[in-house]
Amino acid sequence: MESTLTEEFKAKAAHICARYPRRDAALIPLLAEIQKEHGFIAEEAMDALARLLEIPYSRVKAVTTFYTMFKRAPAGRYHLQVCRNISCHMAGAPGLLESLRAKLGIKEGETTRDGLFTLSAVECLGACGSAPVMMVNEIYFENLTAGKLDAVLEDLRHNRLKDLGL
Amino acid sequence: MENILLKDNVADLESYFASGGYKPLKKALALNPARIVEEVKKSNLRGRGGAGFPTGLKWSFIPQHAGCLRYVVCNADEGEPGTFKDREIIRKNPHALIEGMAIAGFAIGANHGYIYIRGEFSAEAVLLETAIAAARAKGFIGKNILGSGFNFELFVHRGAGAYICGEETALLESLEGFKGQPRLKPPFPAVKGLFASPTVINNVETLAAVPAIVEKGGDWYASIGRGKSAGTKLFCVSGPVKKPGVYELPLGTALGDLLEKSCGGMKEGRRLKAVIPGGSSTPVLTAEEARDVKLDYESLAAAGSMLGSGAVIVIDESQCMVDLLRVLARFYHHESCGQCTPCREGCGWIEKILNRLEEGKGSPGDIDTLYSVAEGMISRTICPLADAMAMPVMSFVKKFRGEFEAHAAGKTCALRTALAGKSEAEPGSAI
Numbered sequence: 001m002e003s004t005l006t007e008e009f010k011a012k013a014a015h016i017c018a019r020y021p022r023r024d025a026a027l028i029p030l031l032a033e034i035q036k037e038h039g040f041i042a043e044e045a046m047d048a049l050a051r052l053l054e055i056p057y058s059r060v061k062a063v064t065t066f067y068t069m070f071k072r073a074p075a076g077r078y079h080l081q082v083c084r085n086i087s088c089h090m091a092g093a094p095g096l097l098e099s100l101r102a103k104l105g106i107k108e109g110e111t112t113r114d115g116l117f118t119l120s121a122v123e124c125l126g127a128c129g130s131a132p133v134m135m136v137n138e139i140y141f142e143n144l145t146a147g148k149l150d151a152v153l154e155d156l157r158h159n160r161l162k163d164l165g166l
Numbered sequence: 167m168e169n170i171l172l173k174d175n176v177a178d179l180e181s182y183f184a185s186g187g188y189k190p191l192k193k194a195l196a197l198n199p200a201r202i203v204e205e206v207k208k209s210n211l212r213g214r215g216g217a218g219f220p221t222g223l224k225w226s227f228i229p230q231h232a233g234c235l236r237y238v239v240c241n242a243d244e245g246e247p248g249t250f251k252d253r254e255i256i257r258k259n260p261h262a263l264i265e266g267m268a269i270a271g272f273a274i275g276a277n278h279g280y281i282y283i284r285g286e287f288s289a290e291a292v293l294l295e296t297a298i299a300a301a302r303a304k305g306f307i308g309k310n311i312l313g314s315g316f317n318f319e320l321f322v323h324r325g326a327g328a329y330i331c332g333e334e335t336a337l338l339e340s341l342e343g344f345k346g347q348p349r350l351k352p353p354f355p356a357v358k359g360l361f362a363s364p365t366v367i368n369n370v371e372t373l374a375a376v377p378a379i380v381e382k383g384g385d386w387y388a389s390i391g392r393g394k395s396a397g398t399k400l401f402c403v404s405g406p407v408k409k410p411g412v413y414e415l416p417l418g419t420a421l422g423d424l425l426e427k428s429c430g431g432m433k434e435g436r437r438l439k440a441v442i443p444g445g446s447s448t449p450v451l452t453a454e455e456a457r458d459v460k461l462d463y464e465s466l467a468a469a470g471s472m473l474g475s476g477a478v479i480v481i482d483e484s485q486c487m488v489d490l491l492r493v494l495a496r497f498y499h500h501e502s503c504g505q506c507t508p509c510r511e512g513c514g515w516i517e518k519i520l521n522r523l524e525e526g527k528g529s530p531g532d533i534d535t536l537y538s539v540a541e542g543m544i545s546r547t548i549c550p551l552a553d554a555m556a557m558p559v560m561s562f563v564k565k566f567r568g569e570f571e572a573h574a575a576g577k578t579c580a581l582r583t584a585l586a587g588k589s590e591a592e593p594g595s596a597i
């Protein structure tokens with residue numbers, strides 16, 4: 001099973017593990033690396049990582065499940081994460097979510113059929129002064145309005161935000 | 167007065183250095199570590215992460231005997247709803263944090279530091295890594311710093327999405343590669359923290375204040391602010407004011423001045439209804455209470471609330487308090503780690519009752535139930551997340567009982583229905 005981890009990954013893992021006095025402390029950063037490479041964390045990858053770090057599979061699974069940023073199944077190319085906490089709520093987050101649902105034809109937790117968009121409502125993103133806020137993959141979009149949201153969706157559809165890493 | 171933390175043009179190492187940066191580190195390395203702890207004690211600096219514990223005192227709890235590993239950990243999890251100040255420090259003045267950590271390391275005898283940053287802040291994590299690399303290249307981080315013989319390695323560790331990891335012992339669990347479940351205290355982290363070693367854990371804003379204290383002295387810092395609330399504080403203002411954002415002001419500044427002078431007052435047509443002064447878990451103040459209160463530890467405590475993280479959430483008359491409390495309850499219920507029954511069950515009950523009230527399906531008895539469930543959660547759990555849910559519930563119900571009663575009487579929320587249509591049409595500017 002360990003073959004699912006490339007040599008390149010193992011080299012990177014060794015480098016990350018060296019930051020800690022105990023190798024298994026690197027579990028969360030390494031799960032993040034796997035997700036960065038594959039878009040999600042498959043059961044086989046969890047198993048391989050458990051072997052690499054010499055820890056029980058059950059711990060890897062429990063950690064993967066505990067943290068909300070880890071995905072256990074493939075998601076859309078663009079993961080739209082709309083903050084639903086208090087400051088964004090007051091600034092119109094429910095309306096943003098509603099219009100995304102209508103425009104994309106999906107609910108929170110779902111992915112559009114073309115595999116382009118996954119929609120989530122998330123908790124405070126630590127950018128409340130520029131509410132309402134949405135993250136697309138790792139990029140923040142702040143001070144959103146209906147018009148700005150439309151523009152972002154169009155840009156994503158036409159692959160125009162490559163400069164942002166999207 | 168001049169800002170201590172939020173400065174312009176110090177984001178990169180060259181300009182930070184040119185403005186006197188890393189001089190405090192050099193000064194510190196020539197001092198006796200105990201002297202530095204004394205200076206921080208004298209400054210009256212208190213933790214900016216929420217609890218306000220005296221920083222020098224916390225550092226002095228680290229056992230003095232030689233031979234054991236020690237750690238400095240920076241809490242950059244910034245998850246308390248309403249809070250967005252640490253992100254600003256990392257963007258504008260990352261070297262103040264790095265230098266503060268190196269000084270803290272020297273003061274407590276730690277050769278390793280970790281910055282635990284919330285997973286969503288990926289741009290800021292990269293920024294920090296770049297800044298640390300620059301500091302290492304100049305010999306401010308790493309082996310034999312500035313020829314002093316002191317070694318200090320510093321790493322960025324990214325979280326992966328879990329509010330509870332902001333709680334210091336959950337953070338340590340997470341940093342060790344486990345689920346972020348808080349530990350029972352004692353033992354406190356100063357005795358048995360990261361990897362079972364003595365650990366100081368401080369917020370970004372706390373550590374970033376350390377270089378200035380070393381440079382200008384504890385007495386200087388203590389002279390800023392009001393009484394025992396020393397220094398400046400970053401206030402993050404969100405809600406319908408003209409200029410929301412992060413403002414650095416001396417502790418003791420009037421809340422009214424923050425809102426009127428710094429933020430330009432309420433947006434056109436908005437009237438102040440309430441303020442949550444220190445992040446979502448601190449008790450709400452009515453507009454009346456907010457008018458004259460000063461922003462410092464003692465004044466806010468006297469007003470029945472807390473300074474918390476300095477997250478000032480402004481609420482205007484168009485908002486429904488039941489609806490807002492429901493948003494908070496959904497959050498705390500989602501974030502409870504589930505170890506303690508009063509927290510796990512209590513948050514669940516509170517959310518359920520609030521949903522019922524919001525949907526017009528509640529009964530008058532629900533309001534007292536809500537209050538007593540919250541009361542039963544206070545001080546009964548491993549960590550204070552349960553209290554963080556209970557405090558807003560109790561204060562919202564106490565101060566805005568009329569709105570809860572109207573909901574319980576079966577009336578659907580007039581405010582919400584009126585606004586729902588509007589916000590769909592124009593999300594950004596509706597509310």
Ligand SMILES: Cc1cc2nc3c(=O)[nH]c(=O)nc-3n(C[C@H](O)[C@H](O)[C@H](O)COP(=O)(O)O)c2cc1C
Nearest residue numbers: 213214215216241243244245332333334368369372
């Ligand atoms: C549920 C919960 C969440 C917390 N979140 C944070 C946080 O995001 N950032 C932070 O600095 N402190 C947070 N704290 C406070 C920490 O437990 C701890 O008191 C703080 O990091 C100590 O640093 P300080 O003394 O410099 O404030 C949280 C506490 C609790 C109970």
Ligand code: SF4
Nearest residue numbers: 503505506509547549
């Ligand atoms: S109070 Fe809640 S979050 Fe804190 S340890 Fe107990 S269950 Fe977990």
Ligand code: FES
Nearest residue numbers: 083088124125128
């Ligand atoms: S409430 Fe949305 S970013 Fe904080």
